[in-house]
Amino acid sequence: xxxxxxxxxxxxxxxxxxxxxxxxxxxxxxxxxxxxxxxxxxxxxxxxxxxxxxxxxxxxxxxxxxxxxxxxxxxxxxxxxxxxxxxxxxxxxxxxxxxxxxxxxxxxxxxxxxxxxxxxxxxxxxxxxxxxxxxxxxxxxxxxxxxxxxxxxxxxxxxxxxxxxxxxxxxxxxxxxxxxxxxxxxxxxxxxxxxxxxxxxxxxxxxxxxxxxxxxxxxxxxxxxxxxxxxxxxxxxxxxxxxxxxxxxxxxxxx
Numbered sequence: 001x002x003x004x005x006x007x008x009x010x011x012x013x014x015x016x017x018x019x020x021x022x023x024x025x026x027x028x029x030x031x032x033x034x035x036x037x038x039x040x041x042x043x044x045x046x047x048x049x050x051x052x053x054x055x056x057x058x059x060x061x062x063x064x065x066x067x068x069x070x071x072x073x074x075x076x077x078x079x080x081x082x083x084x085x086x087x088x089x090x091x092x093x094x095x096x097x098x099x100x101x102x103x104x105x106x107x108x109x110x111x112x113x114x115x116x117x118x119x120x121x122x123x124x125x126x127x128x129x130x131x132x133x134x135x136x137x138x139x140x141x142x143x144x145x146x147x148x149x150x151x152x153x154x155x156x157x158x159x160x161x162x163x164x165x166x167x168x169x170x171x172x173x174x175x176x177x178x179x180x181x182x183x184x185x186x187x188x189x190x191x192x193x194x195x196x197x198x199x200x201x202x203x204x205x206x207x208x209x210x211x212x213x214x215x216x217x218x219x220x221x222x223x224x225x226x227x228x229x230x231x232x233x234x235x236x237x238x239x240x241x242x243x244x245x246x247x248x249x250x251x252x253x254x255x
Contacts, residue, residue, distance in 0.1 A: 029044065038050040038113055073095040079119065084152050137160070140172070141173060158183040184213055196209065
């Protein structure tokens with residue numbers, strides 16, 4: 001009886017110590033999270049959600065990501081804080097690679113959230129196995145990152161100095177399907193075209209280069225080799241477009 005009581009006390013002290021340590025870790029995480037700027041809104045647990053300027057979870061329905069990536073590999077080009085990389089991992093992907101350069105190497109001279117530390121903080125907090133690839137879109141290829149079942153190319157195309165070249169890189173590493181989300185322009189034209197934004201013409205942001213219209217996005221995807229291209233949703237924003245592009249015309253629809 002005495003031994004059982006002692007064991008119970010030891011277990012209670014151990015549980016209390018673990019709870020205190022967990023609470024301490026949560027406070028340290030909270031301090032890390034709320035002393036910096038974020039782009040993505042990521043649930044890190046412990047009641048902590050990164051204060052991103054982008055309502056990332058709200059985009060999931062519009063993107064129509066597969067409900068399960070089980071057994072699949074996913075490449076997230078332009079990962080920034082990693083919301084969609086971690087979401088692919090959460091949905092069971094066997095391998096996820098988060099690739100970025102621009103948003104991990106600009107820092108205060110552009111915006112303080114573009115220093116790559118947001119990804120590192122979230123990665124550690126989530127005990128994530130997502131792999132990190134620091135590379136420009138121009139460097140993306142089978143020899144540098146490999147080939148993936150799914151490629152996410154979200155919010156990148158209109159920043160591209162050479163959109164067609166960027167899409168060729170996407171195609172080169174895509175085995176099954178690419179999910180593209182982009183700003184568009186020129187809806188009043190009924191043929192493929194793009195609007196060029198010199199300087200900071202669009203939203204006072206010099207990183208914005210092109211506004212392709214819907215016909216142009218579809219035509220470019222076919223041009224680089226995708227056999228079947230489907231418009232999914234405009235995310236209730238007339239100037240945003242979501243497209244699923246398949247390597248094979250016989251590829252199965254999204255689960």
